[in-house]
Amino acid sequence: MMLEELYQEIAGNYQDIRERLRKEERIEKFVLLFLKDTSYQDMLQAWEQGNLETAFRAVHTLKGVCMNLSFDKLYKAASEMTECLRAGDAEGAAKILPKLEKCYEEHIQAIRKYQEG
């Protein structure tokens, strides 16, 4: 699978990242690095412990990472979650969480598939 196909699958913006990061190898390096990024797990953990402030910071980081990787769909989900948690709206966040979870898993699976060739 090509990088471009991966971006199609996860509804990211390949053209955008290509323009910004310039080199294919560099894009690949960071996309693969996303598998090791812990901000999503950090958010889940803080959420389960009821620590909204830490959860906010973690999902905020996730949002920034997605933005940099042009993962537009996940970025959008993370953004919604960020705003809910920023406002301290736990109820709203609980509603959004399943969507974010699904979207995140899709990304991870697609990237793994790409990694395996």
Next chain:
Amino acid sequence: MYDKRKINKILIVDDSEMNRAILADMLSEQYEILEADNGIAAVQLLHSYGTEISLVLLDIVMPEMDGFEVLAMMSRYHWIEEIPVIMISAENSHSVVERAYELGATDYISRPFDEVIVCRRVINTIMLYSKQKKLISMVADQMYESEKSNTLMVSILSHIVEFRNGESGLHVLHIGTMTELLLKRLREKTDAYDLDTAKISMISKAAAFHDIGKISISENILNKPGRLTEEEFEIMKTHSAVGADMLENLPLHKDEPLVKVAYEICRWHHERYDGRGYPDGLKGEEIPISAQAVSLADAYDALISERVYKKAFSHEKALSMILNGECGSFHPLLLECLSDIADHIQEKLSINSLNRGSEKEIHNIVERLLSHKELASSNRTLSMLEEERIKFQFFASMASEIQFEYSVVPSMITISDWGAEKLGISRFIVNPSENQELLSIISKEKMIELDQILRCTTPDSPIVEYEVELNVEGATRFSRIISRALWSHGDKTEYSGAIGKIVDIQEEQKELKRLKELASMDPLTNLLNGAYAKKEIIHMLYTYPENEYALIIFDLDYFKTVNNERGHVFGDRVLKYLAERLKSNIRTDDLAARIGGDEFLLFVRYDRNIEQAVSRIFSAMTGEYDGFKLSVSMGIAKTTTEGRKYSDLYHCADLALFAAKRKGQGCYVFYDKKNCTSNAPTTISPIDPSFEE
């Protein structure tokens, strides 16, 4: 090989490793990259690298310490003036960006990162800053040059006037210094006059012109030794308006701020607050504050200087004359300022006089330094600061001491490496009064108390020694915190934090306690000694007025015989034995002391039946020790009948003991006026002469 292009270090601060990696990847070809994953780590790196860092890329939302707080720290340490900061954040809201700029950020890059934009902005900012640094130093040098010639012109001109007046030549300098002191103090008291440092400095300089109008007054009048006639005085009075006209009619420069201030001063430095001055009879706030300050300074200096028509008055006399209104009326607030600075005036004026001699030399040194053009002044200051920082860190690391630095804004404590390790806490502690790590070492109350004490110091005596129990490595340790409050010297003196160190005084305290105990003990019997017992008894009588006590003195009958027949070593053993029995027969609150060779004192509290208690102690003291028959004679005085004065109680007990001896020994007697004569000799032979009444 040394890569010249990598000479610049860039610090990337972002809590996401991924984001740091992307930026590092974009920049690492040209720059050396330092990374920090939160604000505290960033401040730590800034501490250790200082201005070696050429640029900071700073995220806003981070754990521990966020980007705004990092900016605040950077401005506190003045890094922000030398190290540009570019904010990077997914926050694009206007207010966030605005706040970052307000706190001193140079630029803002929003996510997602674009390689071209990131590299371009970084290069631009670094170049801009280095250009700016060069420009600043060039301007500073030029300003220094022009400043120097300005001051020179001012002093030449004013000295011409002065020498013509036959004045000492110090008058102009004194007035400048006094004016500056008065206005600085005034600024601390009120914001009403919009006095900043530059304005005060300008007024003080312009003060030199106050008497230039005297150039038009004939020398006969100026230097007349006696009183001026009314006519002469009228001529003399024209000097203020004349001087002002001279400045107003300057063909060039009359719009310069310095000239304008000088005009005010010339024209109105003889006006008085109540409107009785000249030339215009202005009143109160109609008189510019510059002229008011100079006129007060002029009045003071005229009084303490010798003139052809008068002798010099003392500083104290001059002050009281002015404050009593003998020199006309002045602004009440300025008079307050004069009283406030009264103690410093003489010192400051004498410093200024001395400086004149060395002025030339200072100029020479400065000139020599300035001839090294590549070493421009601001860079020089920087490199000196850098050197100081390295020195400080070096000594701190060698010292094996807990050293700390506290800043009020942002509220933060920085602890030396060694100290942090010793205490087992972080080097950087934000918001200390809420920090759990720190609170496990020192209680919140103590921390707040120390802060209060520091705030109550003054810039003149800023050092505080504070003793407190700290919890170090799981044990309570007596510690002394020696700390110095830092007072900022900006426009207003303000408490900005403190530095200090923590010294362990546990051993010292222990030793002190041991010495205290030692000083209170009789070495043979381990009972209290007489002097200490006396102090304690007086203390108890005073502290517990509700309690009734009995003071008992007793001695061992036939003790002399024991010493003579069986030797002193045996005698000592008898005394020790007796002391042990005594100790086991009194309550812990009671006092037992050895006050003479074989004399003892007891001080016991009693409720009702003192007879019974005394009888019990008496029989405990009676018996046998190693073939020696123990027998004592006792005298007792009670607070219920003899009052609460120590000397009375002691005297009565002594008399009662004498009565017991007379009765044939081996008995006890309560003091009573009838059975105890007051002319009996004292039975006590003190060990300690200071114990005698």
